[in-house]
Amino acid sequence: MEPNFWTNRYSRRSALRGGALATAGLGAAALIGCGDSDESEPTSTASSGGGTAVSTSSDPATTPSAVGEGTYGGRIKLPILRPSLTDLDPHTSLYLAFDLWPYISNRAVTTTRDGSELVPWLIDSWEVPGDGTEMTLKVRSGVKWHEKPPYNTGRDFDAEDLAFNLMRIAGKLDEDGNLALYQRRTTLEGMDRAEAIDDTTVRVVFDRPASPFMRGVSDHRNYMVPRDFEDNGGNFQDPTTFVGTGPYMITAFQDGTLTTMDRHPNYWKEGLPYLDGIDFQWLADQQAQITALASGQLDVIINADKTARATLNSLAPEVQHHSFEFGSWQHIRFQSERPPFNDPRIRRALRLVLDIESMSNSVHGEGYWKMTGPAPQVFPEAYKADEIRKMAGWNPETKEQDTAEAVKLMAAAGYPDGALEFKILQSSTAQTGATFEYSVLATDRMREVWPAMDAGLTVPTGDASFGQLQANGEFQALCYSIFPVPDLVLELQSHYQSDGSRNYGRYASAEIDDLLGRAFVELDPDARTELLVEVQDKLIEESPTAVLGNPNMNSAWGPQVRNFESLGHRIRGGHYDLMNGMEQVWFA
Amino acid sequence: MSRARSREGNEPLTKYIIARTVGMIPALLLLLFMVVGAIQLLPGDAVDIMLAENVQATEADRARIEEQLGLGKPFPVQFAGYVSGVVQGDLGESLWSDRSVTEIIFSRLPVTLELAGMAVIIGSIAGIILGIISCVMQGSIVDLLVRATSIAGLSIPNFALGTLVIVLPTLYIGWTPPLTFTPFTTDPMGHFYGMVFPSLIIGISFSAIVMRYTRTMMLEVLRLDYIRTARAKGVGESSVVLRHALRNALIPVLSVIGLQMAALVSGTIIIEVVFALPGLGRLLLSSVDTRDYPVVQGIAIITGSLVMVVNLVVDLLYGVIDPRVKIGG
Numbered sequence: 001m002e003p004n005f006w007t008n009r010y011s012r013r014s015a016l017r018g019g020a021l022a023t024a025g026l027g028a029a030a031l032i033g034c035g036d037s038d039e040s041e042p043t044s045t046a047s048s049g050g051g052t053a054v055s056t057s058s059d060p061a062t063t064p065s066a067v068g069e070g071t072y073g074g075r076i077k078l079p080i081l082r083p084s085l086t087d088l089d090p091h092t093s094l095y096l097a098f099d100l101w102p103y104i105s106n107r108a109v110t111t112t113r114d115g116s117e118l119v120p121w122l123i124d125s126w127e128v129p130g131d132g133t134e135m136t137l138k139v140r141s142g143v144k145w146h147e148k149p150p151y152n153t154g155r156d157f158d159a160e161d162l163a164f165n166l167m168r169i170a171g172k173l174d175e176d177g178n179l180a181l182y183q184r185r186t187t188l189e190g191m192d193r194a195e196a197i198d199d200t201t202v203r204v205v206f207d208r209p210a211s212p213f214m215r216g217v218s219d220h221r222n223y224m225v226p227r228d229f230e231d232n233g234g235n236f237q238d239p240t241t242f243v244g245t246g247p248y249m250i251t252a253f254q255d256g257t258l259t260t261m262d263r264h265p266n267y268w269k270e271g272l273p274y275l276d277g278i279d280f281q282w283l284a285d286q287q288a289q290i291t292a293l294a295s296g297q298l299d300v301i302i303n304a305d306k307t308a309r310a311t312l313n314s315l316a317p318e319v320q321h322h323s324f325e326f327g328s329w330q331h332i333r334f335q336s337e338r339p340p341f342n343d344p345r346i347r348r349a350l351r352l353v354l355d356i357e358s359m360s361n362s363v364h365g366e367g368y369w370k371m372t373g374p375a376p377q378v379f380p381e382a383y384k385a386d387e388i389r390k391m392a393g394w395n396p397e398t399k400e401q402d403t404a405e406a407v408k409l410m411a412a413a414g415y416p417d418g419a420l421e422f423k424i425l426q427s428s429t430a431q432t433g434a435t436f437e438y439s440v441l442a443t444d445r446m447r448e449v450w451p452a453m454d455a456g457l458t459v460p461t462g463d464a465s466f467g468q469l470q471a472n473g474e475f476q477a478l479c480y481s482i483f484p485v486p487d488l489v490l491e492l493q494s495h496y497q498s499d500g501s502r503n504y505g506r507y508a509s510a511e512i513d514d515l516l517g518r519a520f521v522e523l524d525p526d527a528r529t530e531l532l533v534e535v536q537d538k539l540i541e542e543s544p545t546a547v548l549g550n551p552n553m554n555s556a557w558g559p560q561v562r563n564f565e566s567l568g569h570r571i572r573g574g575h576y577d578l579m580n581g582m583e584q585v586w587f588a
Numbered sequence: 589m590s591r592a593r594s595r596e597g598n599e600p601l602t603k604y605i606i607a608r609t610v611g612m613i614p615a616l617l618l619l620l621f622m623v624v625g626a627i628q629l630l631p632g633d634a635v636d637i638m639l640a641e642n643v644q645a646t647e648a649d650r651a652r653i654e655e656q657l658g659l660g661k662p663f664p665v666q667f668a669g670y671v672s673g674v675v676q677g678d679l680g681e682s683l684w685s686d687r688s689v690t691e692i693i694f695s696r697l698p699v700t701l702e703l704a705g706m707a708v709i710i711g712s713i714a715g716i717i718l719g720i721i722s723c724v725m726q727g728s729i730v731d732l733l734v735r736a737t738s739i740a741g742l743s744i745p746n747f748a749l750g751t752l753v754i755v756l757p758t759l760y761i762g763w764t765p766p767l768t769f770t771p772f773t774t775d776p777m778g779h780f781y782g783m784v785f786p787s788l789i790i791g792i793s794f795s796a797i798v799m800r801y802t803r804t805m806m807l808e809v810l811r812l813d814y815i816r817t818a819r820a821k822g823v824g825e826s827s828v829v830l831r832h833a834l835r836n837a838l839i840p841v842l843s844v845i846g847l848q849m850a851a852l853v854s855g856t857i858i859i860e861v862v863f864a865l866p867g868l869g870r871l872l873l874s875s876v877d878t879r880d881y882p883v884v885q886g887i888a889i890i891t892g893s894l895v896m897v898v899n900l901v902v903d904l905l906y907g908v909i910d911p912r913v914k915i916g917g
Contacts, residue, residue, distance in 0.1 A: 082874070086685045086880070087638075087684050087685075094637070094638075178652060178656075180646070180653070181638060181653065237687060254771075254866075256866030256870060256871070257771060257866040258771065281768040282768070282864045284864065284870075287754065287755065288754060288862055288863070288864060291754045292764070292767045294758055295758055295764035295767075297766070297768060314759075315759060462630070462632065462876070463637060463878070464632030464633060464634070464636050464878065464879045465630065465636075467636045468633075469632075
């Protein structure tokens, strides 16, 4: 079989070294001859008692050397961060279901830590026999569902299960035709159907070659459920009926009160998990979580921001901290359909004046974030942080020149004194947090450059009102934080293609649409990467978003927990990766 | 008392109770109208959240989901349909979980009632005792301290007090109050231990209110002629205060306790969040956030009914405390 996008190990830098660029993009000259492909592991520090140690990274999906090294036994206490859990169907839920599913189920595939290779999980192997319009998937043998009669007998995960899940994630099995509810259906874009042809083989038929498909399958929220779950009386609103193939099984659930999980005795990863189970504490208040961790009532805080870290350092210096890169990216998105931000000169001018390094150090703390361009730098095909840092707008050393350029652009757009009036709709309802802080710093900076500018903030009244305003494009500028999907073509399509599912700013460019459309069907990795570089260059020029940073995922662990340093993934969903990784931690 | 006279005495009371109960209905309807209307005025609904990251969702997609959830009808039609259901004892189903609203609310109500009840008991006992002490020692340093403490109790918000109670002991003495909820059936002592601290926090501000009213009313009553007479007849001071004065002073204090108790049922939200208690307050918070209208409406009906019942009970208790007060007479 010819090596292709799904089988090659690759990175953008190696692709550019080996191939010829079609066009000299904005940063192309800086990229050629950049040295080895970026195989550097995410920054990960495990600190205990105030000291720091850089952990050696290991791929969470393939760590055979770690299995058997740990101590078996014990139950870990984890937080559930919501006051209530509703919307628990993993294929329609935006996020609430993922306080539970990462522990009890698996995904079909995952990727290595640097995102350059796909790693088999419930899919064992795959082949593309022809022109890319068909694919065969082989199911891993020996994977057992949880034994939970009457919902499941503990049978094997088979090809019919896989086909069922692929179709369901894509929204193709909804009897009411509510395609819109299937939040991750675009991760399987291009798939026409998936069908089991025997117990272990699934044939996937595409309406066109779909280079993002396998990475789309690896999305951190595409969990597998049994095909006969609802037929056997299972209920997606009752977690006590949930069945998965994952390391833990739900044994008790009362919304807002009690959730416990016990280890799956027939888990397909031999030797895992180490822990006997998980006891969840429902703690929606961050201060309560911090205090609970400090006093031993919790063993982990999965998302410990700057304030939490500082508080823990004084309350409980023995708590261990773990920080790693992941793909979430914070940005200001301009409403490109209407004045004033339909003018790319104005968008670019505002982007150029922002002091990204200073802002991000203030919001996240130095060393807890990375520079990123319009393509999150965690993707293999994206410009890396050190490359982005040299570019106009991001480079702190050229801020003066960038600001002068911005003033000229604004004047050319008809605003010599920058007398625009607009508001940034930021996602925080509590007037705290990263998007709020970024918005305040950004508007302060803009007013510093253009004192006549009237730039302010809008604080939404709740998630529902923010969601409505965002989805309807009812904003002038929007400050938000987004988890990427695991493939760069899908990610850029969703944000920048004219009909992209997350193109809230209604940015439209025929050139971008064409480039992304070609990248979608391009199975040659080098050619695909070249197209994506062109897209990035164009987006930097057009500035539909002012990208602010790529924050680390920071967690805090009790002093007795071990092996959490091996967790962390550049593209997968940050804290979801930690949840998946609970199978690998143990107690000292 | 003969049976005839007993029946005669009970009849006005029965009529009074019936009249008050019937009178609750229009009040509840008005409450429901205001709550249902208010939440629908909030920007965004459940469908907006469901389709939050899906710009590709069309108007047809949205309309289909709205129809399935019963949100597509005009407000008067929705309201009338809802009231009709309530009359038949059906509070509807959650938009997110399809669970019966009645089941959801009654799974959370006991925690809130327990929290509010413990706070009332702690606050009432502490408030009355402190009020008496402050009154009897009027003008002394003790009176000054008690009044200053009550001002502090009224001024400090519950959430601030809750955070201090959690953080300060952890920082200085290495002890933390329980931050997770233990069901009674799992561990009764653990359950009680977990409820004491949040109840104390709510009880502190509650006791401040009760203390101030008790002190004021006691001072007033102690100046009345019958008290002077009792003292002149040689009745001991403790008897004067506790037997003669307190009973009369308690009547308005009881009214305040009743009103505050009703407010407590909906005022426990912050403490429930801080201490992770699975009560009605937390449920209300998450339901408003997710625009789960049936749950919000159901909570409004239940808490509104509770407030009215509590007020009725308080009014009836007047007749018990003060025989001169004739209920329904």
